[in-house]
Amino acid sequence: MGYKVDNAIIMAAGASSRFAPLSYEIPKALITVKGEVLLERQIRQLQEAGISKIIVVVGYMKERFSYLTEKMGVKIVENNAFNVRNNNSSIYAVREYLGNSYICSADNYFTVNPFEKEVDDAYYAGVYASGETREWCMETGSDGYVNHVEIGGENAWYMLGHAFWNETFSRKFKEILLREYDLQETADKLWEAIYKEHLDELKLKIRHYADDFIFEFDSLDELRTFDSSYINDTRSIILKRIASELGCLEGEITDIREIKDEAGIQAVGFEFMYGSDIYEYFYGQKNWRKR
Numbered sequence: 001m002g003y004k005v006d007n008a009i010i011m012a013a014g015a016s017s018r019f020a021p022l023s024y025e026i027p028k029a030l031i032t033v034k035g036e037v038l039l040e041r042q043i044r045q046l047q048e049a050g051i052s053k054i055i056v057v058v059g060y061m062k063e064r065f066s067y068l069t070e071k072m073g074v075k076i077v078e079n080n081a082f083n084v085r086n087n088n089s090s091i092y093a094v095r096e097y098l099g100n101s102y103i104c105s106a107d108n109y110f111t112v113n114p115f116e117k118e119v120d121d122a123y124y125a126g127v128y129a130s131g132e133t134r135e136w137c138m139e140t141g142s143d144g145y146v147n148h149v150e151i152g153g154e155n156a157w158y159m160l161g162h163a164f165w166n167e168t169f170s171r172k173f174k175e176i177l178l179r180e181y182d183l184q185e186t187a188d189k190l191w192e193a194i195y196k197e198h199l200d201e202l203k204l205k206i207r208h209y210a211d212d213f214i215f216e217f218d219s220l221d222e223l224r225t226f227d228s229s230y231i232n233d234t235r236s237i238i239l240k241r242i243a244s245e246l247g248c249l250e251g252e253i254t255d256i257r258e259i260k261d262e263a264g265i266q267a268v269g270f271e272f273m274y275g276s277d278i279y280e281y282f283y284g285q286k287n288w289r290k291r
Contacts, residue, residue, distance in 0.1 A: 006099040012106035013059030013082035017267035029106035049115035098170035123207040125161035161214040
């Protein structure tokens, strides 16, 4: 028996600091990839599949998402804890909407629409890694449900993309989340980590996808591989200025990595390679410097 989809939850609250410096200037979900705004493309795909009730959870630069209510008819829900908790807080913010629900990340790019109005069973999207991977790998038992999740593995199916929660999964996950939400150790957990700790209660299968179906860009360098227009036009005011001052093309600025504060929490800038040298740039300052 299938489950008729009630709604879709799209998580767009995080700061995506690894996507420096673009994410300092615009929410990652609102960047344009191959001519389409990333989040708008996903909303359209959901709507084309017949899913009209779409909730977008916002936090970082929340005001930048408000136009979507009128343009695309979505509901905006604010996650006030996005900067002190992991994405379990986004699930908490929309707990009243959980049912037969797609759980999506705003920064995923699907080459083909993966959504459907009726789903056979609860699942997490999976892509196969040939060889070693540092992703969250899944194994299934004889009943087809995931019975083991390990961070890192080899020749395994790993989590990438969206999930579908049926009503039973949603009810049980909400019970667990409400019970554990105020525990100090819960704050920094992904919802997937909470799921991983309760596999005996929370039943998901793997929905298998080819490795050219779902894309996630953790850095500008990864985006450049997928959309070559970003090689010499990063759409970043910061990088354009640095390139101008260095007298180089934007494409010659590579290996961009975030710099966090001493506590390892807040992104304060980024480092990058130009030629054989490493440079640093700190947000709020006008100058970059060689490290």
